[in-house]
Amino acid sequence: MSELTTPALRAEALEDLLVEQGLFAPEQLDAIIEMFNERVGPMNGARVVARAWTEPTFKARLLEDATTAIAEYAFEGGQVDKLVVVENTDEVHNVVVCTLCSCYPWAVLGLPPKWYKDPAYRSRIVREPRRVLEEFGLEIAQNKTIRVWDSSAEVRYMVLPQMPERLATADETARAAAVSRDAMIGVALVQ
Amino acid sequence: MNVRELNGAAAPPMTNGELAFEAPWQGRVFAMANALCDAGAFQWSEFQAALIDEISAHESDGTPYAYYERFQAALEALLSRKGLIDRSALNARSEAYHQRPHGHDH
Numbered sequence: 001m002s003e004l005t006t007p008a009l010r011a012e013a014l015e016d017l018l019v020e021q022g023l024f025a026p027e028q029l030d031a032i033i034e035m036f037n038e039r040v041g042p043m044n045g046a047r048v049v050a051r052a053w054t055e056p057t058f059k060a061r062l063l064e065d066a067t068t069a070i071a072e073y074a075f076e077g078g079q080v081d082k083l084v085v086v087e088n089t090d091e092v093h094n095v096v097v098c099t100l101c102s103c104y105p106w107a108v109l110g111l112p113p114k115w116y117k118d119p120a121y122r123s124r125i126v127r128e129p130r131r132v133l134e135e136f137g138l139e140i141a142q143n144k145t146i147r148v149w150d151s152s153a154e155v156r157y158m159v160l161p162q163m164p165e166r167l168a169t170a171d172e173t174a175r176a177a178a179v180s181r182d183a184m185i186g187v188a189l190v191q
Numbered sequence: 192m193n194v195r196e197l198n199g200a201a202a203p204p205m206t207n208g209e210l211a212f213e214a215p216w217q218g219r220v221f222a223m224a225n226a227l228c229d230a231g232a233f234q235w236s237e238f239q240a241a242l243i244d245e246i247s248a249h250e251s252d253g254t255p256y257a258y259y260e261r262f263q264a265a266l267e268a269l270l271s272r273k274g275l276i277d278r279s280a281l282n283a284r285s286e287a288y289h290q291r292p293h294g295h296d297h
Contacts (some may be wrong), residue, residue: 005286006289007216007220007259007263008214008216009285009288010263010281011216011219011220011223011263012216012288013281013284013285013287014220014223014267014276015219015223016284017281017284018223018227018270018276023226023230023275024223024226024230029218029222029223029226030222032221032222032225032226033211033219033221033222036212036221037211037218100246101242101243101246102258110211111211111221114213114258152239
């Protein structure tokens, strides 16, 4: 990249050249950006989690084949071939990473947070998950197993967190609102 | 349920404390990769492989980490390999935009 040009200028030049070649129209880019800014995000995954907590048949389908189980929602944000949902239990805590780049289940969680793409998280969560989770403020009991799931272009993971007791009597909207993005990556619990 | 009615952690990206993109150009580059994949210019797995190459090359040379710059470089590399972009034309166009008088660089 030339020292004189910024990434922004280079992106503009690239876009204009590709538009001139007829590969896409600028309005298509506007639509994709709007989709990720407004309609694709962790609220989608939260709805799935809230339903799985109280509908055992849906939860079973979700854990068996998440790609098919969420198809009925028709979430936007493609480029994900296969979604796998892993369940937190009293014995196992799950956490998700992409060690090589930034693979992430866009359709259910939107785009990844900055720290998810950071080299430190990507390498350390595999080597010392307990310690990294502590840095997120999440202490996992020593007798609990931590499983780290490495996402790839083919398979993306989402964590099904445990439902706290206080949500047992809440309605589905309130339950969904309590499910954070970080809980579905596995670096937090649902409070 | 309308997502705009959700609050707290389940609110849409724009209102849950983290923007999808930190700068407009990052959104443009991200959207370009998606639009090109939709148009059949490449498979997403091909782009992913190019991104992994860019990221690993830069993590070993110690330069500060800038994700979307790697993303953009990966896209350029893949398009160049596919014969869909001419790097010298891209350099020339970027340079021309840089030379624009202020007030025209938006």
